[in-house]
Amino acid sequence: MRSSGRQIPVVVLAGFLGSGKTTVLNHLLHHSGGSRIGAVVNDFGAIEIDAMAVAGALGDSTVSLGNGCLCCAVDGSELDEYLERLARPSAGVDVIVIEASGLAEPQELVRMVLASEHPQIVYGGLVEVVDAAEFDATRARHPEIERHLGLADLVVVNKLDRVTDASRVLDPVRSLVDRAAVVPATHGRVDPELLFDCRPSEERVGQLSFDDLHRHDRGEEEHTGHLHAAYDSLSFVSGRPLDPRRLIRFLDSRPEGLYRIKGYVDFGPYDARNRYAVHAVGRFLRFYPEPWAAGEERLTQLVLIGTGLDTTALREELEACGSDGAPHVDEHGMWGVLRYVQEPGDPGDPGEFGESGDLGEPGEPAA
Numbered sequence: 001m002r003s004s005g006r007q008i009p010v011v012v013l014a015g016f017l018g019s020g021k022t023t024v025l026n027h028l029l030h031h032s033g034g035s036r037i038g039a040v041v042n043d044f045g046a047i048e049i050d051a052m053a054v055a056g057a058l059g060d061s062t063v064s065l066g067n068g069c070l071c072c073a074v075d076g077s078e079l080d081e082y083l084e085r086l087a088r089p090s091a092g093v094d095v096i097v098i099e100a101s102g103l104a105e106p107q108e109l110v111r112m113v114l115a116s117e118h119p120q121i122v123y124g125g126l127v128e129v130v131d132a133a134e135f136d137a138t139r140a141r142h143p144e145i146e147r148h149l150g151l152a153d154l155v156v157v158n159k160l161d162r163v164t165d166a167s168r169v170l171d172p173v174r175s176l177v178d179r180a181a182v183v184p185a186t187h188g189r190v191d192p193e194l195l196f197d198c199r200p201s202e203e204r205v206g207q208l209s210f211d212d213l214h215r216h217d218r219g220e221e222e223h224t225g226h227l228h229a230a231y232d233s234l235s236f237v238s239g240r241p242l243d244p245r246r247l248i249r250f251l252d253s254r255p256e257g258l259y260r261i262k263g264y265v266d267f268g269p270y271d272a273r274n275r276y277a278v279h280a281v282g283r284f285l286r287f288y289p290e291p292w293a294a295g296e297e298r299l300t301q302l303v304l305i306g307t308g309l310d311t312t313a314l315r316e317e318l319e320a321c322g323s324d325g326a327p328h329v330d331e332h333g334m335w336g337v338l339r340y341v342q343e344p345g346d347p348g349d350p351g352e353f354g355e356s357g358d359l360g361e362p363g364e365p366a367a
């Protein structure tokens, strides 16, 4: 129900693991013109990597619901508390974006927003981000994606730079949505206007009827059917720098079920100035060096998510990637890592050539 006064739309940004939700959110934060976006970042895994990735851009207007999946919350009260905080006039927020964990059930999140009793909060629509390069594989493994697309108000088909024929993804996506807009994108570059305009009518909320949304049948049984019930995740934190060669060997031989790796790596003396953000999605792997902040604790923090993972063995393998603290580094040690660093203006994408191990001998890395 609407009330008088300033209404703040709450947009739910969902999508499968690694599809580009954080990238879309960051794009919105940097291109929202005069509007101020409040963000709720819902992470999966004990370390709030996503919250770290969007931090800085947001200052006080981001809140993170770390440690678990929002749709598993017993009730929406925690979410409500954050929405309340962001909706205060002093925050000056025009729109709130909830970035769902890649494993969240969008329908549950939509229900929670609708259940919010805050008079200024109004549901602003469901945006689903799709990884164009992984669409067929994801659909084969997780047919639920079809239902999620059917619920969406706006679908961002992201990573089109990684496919040769965009229509091979756009056409099936269009056939799965009903009235939702399907927006092609690379690097999450969507017009913010699209999101803030996608507020659904009061009568219709995406493809969900109000009866659907207010149905309260979230028993354990239904819950185990959620996408994330079948996933394993591992959080790895270490104060000991990693050896780049060992880490690359680990990544080269990562099991197929290890679908997503994200976080930050400290290579110690191999590059004392930078930490390396790492993103692996399926076969795609990329490192992004970024300077350590002054006084920042030098830590490696990784979250690994996948199916059928032997998390104990993976943890041991990661431990074994620790550097043995040799007094001097070997000058070629970083080559393997640098092959996965994209230089500005470099359209090349090593991930498209196959597994990291398929790349043959490394060339001289750019300085």
Ligand SMILES: Nc1nc2c(ncn2[C@@H]2O[C@H](COP(=O)(O)OP(=O)(O)OP(=O)(O)O)[C@@H](O)[C@H]2O)c(=O)[nH]1
Pocket: 015, 016, 017, 018, 019, 020, 021, 022, 023, 024, 050, 101, 102, 103, 158, 159, 160, 161, 162, 185, 186, 187, 188, 260, 262, 279, 280, 281, 286, 349
């Ligand atoms: N080539 C390419 N890479 C992209 C694009 N958009 C995002 N990426 C990369 O894909 C990886 C995953 O992007 P994220 O934005 O972290 O994805 P996410 O959906 O938030 O991931 P989870 O939080 O794990 O669900 C990162 O390495 C991004 O830089 C794109 O359009 N093209």
